[in-house]
Amino acid sequence: MLLEAKELYKSYKKPAGIVRKEEVRILKGVSFTLLEGECLGIIGESGSGKSTLGRILIGLEKPDSGAIQVKRSDVSSIKNNPVKQKSSVVFQDYSTSVNPRFKVVDVLFEPMNSLKKLRKKDKLEKAVALLKKVGLSEIYLYRYPHELSGGQLQRVCIARAIAANPAFIVLDEAISSLDVSIQVQVMDLLMDLKKQLNIAYIFITHDLTAITYICDRVLFFKDGVVIEEVQNMAELRNVKEDYSKALLHAAMEMNGGENGAYEI
Ligand SMILES: Nc1ncnc2c1ncn2[C@@H]1O[C@H](COP(=O)(O)OP(=O)(O)OP(=O)(O)O)[C@@H](O)[C@H]1O
Numbered sequence: 250m251l252l253e254a255k256e257l258y259k260s261y262k263k264p265a266g267i268v269r270k271e272e273v274r275i276l277k278g279v280s281f282t283l284l285e286g287e288c289l290g291i292i293g294e295s296g297s298g299k300s301t302l303g304r305i306l307i308g309l310e311k312p313d314s315g316a317i318q319v320k321r322s323d324v325s326s327i328k329n330n331p332v333k334q335k336s337s338v339v340f341q342d343y344s345t346s347v348n349p350r351f352k353v354v355d356v357l358f359e360p361m362n363s364l365k366k367l368r369k370k371d372k373l374e375k376a377v378a379l380l381k382k383v384g385l386s387e388i389y390l391y392r393y394p395h396e397l398s399g400g401q402l403q404r405v406c407i408a409r410a411i412a413a414n415p416a417f418i419v420l421d422e423a424i425s426s427l428d429v430s431i432q433v434q435v436m437d438l439l440m441d442l443k444k445q446l447n448i449a450y451i452f453i454t455h456d457l458t459a460i461t462y463i464c465d466r467v468l469f470f471k472d473g474v475v476i477e478e479v480q481n482m483a484e485l486r487n488v489k490e491d492y493s494k495a496l497l498h499a500a501m502e503m504n505g506g507e508n509g510a511y512e513i
Pocket residue numbers: 261262275293294295296297298299300301302
C-alpha cells in the first residue's frame with residue numbers, strides 16, 4: 250500500500266456576524282487507501298470537501314486530527330511534512346498555476362531547485378526530457394505561459410508535477426478546463442506516464458466519463474465523508490447508495506441518457 254488516510258477531520262472558521270466566527274466542519278472522518286501505481290477517483294458534489302482533502306494529502310494543509318501514512322510511516326504529524334516530497338499536484342486552472350513571468354524552463358526548474366543541487370546543464374537536460382515525456386518539443390522551453398495553448402500549458406504543469414519523482418499526484422479537476430478532445434489526449438498522457446513511472450493518482454473530478462476512462466477505483470464523497478467505494482469500474486452502474494445513484498443519474502441525464510457521456 251502506498252498511502253493510507255485514517256479518520257481525517259478538518260474544520261474552517263467562517264464569519265457568522267460582524268466579529269463572530271463559527272467553525273464549519275468540512276472533513277468528517279475520511280479514511281481510504283491508495284495503492285502504488287493506481288488511479289483512485291474521488292467524485293462528489295460541489296462543496297463536499299474534495300479539494301480540501303487533496304490539499305491535506307499533498308501537505309499544503311494539516312488535518313485537525315487523523316493520520317496519513319505513506320509507505321506505512323506516519324507523515325501527517327511530522328514537521329516539514331515529508332508528504333510534500335512524495336507528492337505533487339496539478340490543479341484545474343493551469344493559467345494561474347504557473348507564474349506568468351516565468352518561461353517554461355523556469356517553471357520546470359522550480360521543483361528541481363528544491364531537490365538536491367543540480368548543475369544548470371543537468372537541469373536543462375532534465376527539463377528537455379520532461380517536456381519530451383509530456384509530448385512537447387524543446388522549442389517550448391523558452392516560451393512564456395501566454396504563448397502556449399491550454400492543453401500545452403497543462404502538459405507543462407504535468408511535467409512540473411513529475412519532475413520531483415513523486416510517488417503520487419493529486420489531479421484536482423486537472424482536465425476540466427480543457428476542450429473535450431484535448432481532455433482525452435491529456436488523460437492518455439496521464440495513463441502513459443502512470444505506466445512508465447509507476448505513479449499513483451488521486452483524480453478529483455465532477456466528470457464521471459473521465460473517471461471511467463482513467464480510474465481503477467472510485468470513492469463517492471458526500472459532505473466530508475466517503476460514503477461508497479467502487480472497486481471495479483465495470484460495476485459503476487451498480488452503486489448502492491442513493492447519493493451515488495443520484496450523481497450517476499444526474500450525470501447521465503445531462504449527457505443524453507444511458508449511452509451518453511456523463512458529467513456531474
Ligand atoms: N481555506 C478555507 N477557509 C474557509 N473555508 C474553506 C476553505 N477552503 C474551503 N473552504 C470551504 O470548505 C467547503 C469545501 O470546499 P472544497 O473546495 O474542499 O469542496 P469541493 O468538493 O472541492 O468543491 P468543488 O467541487 O466545488 O471544487 C466549501 O464550503 C468551502 O467554502
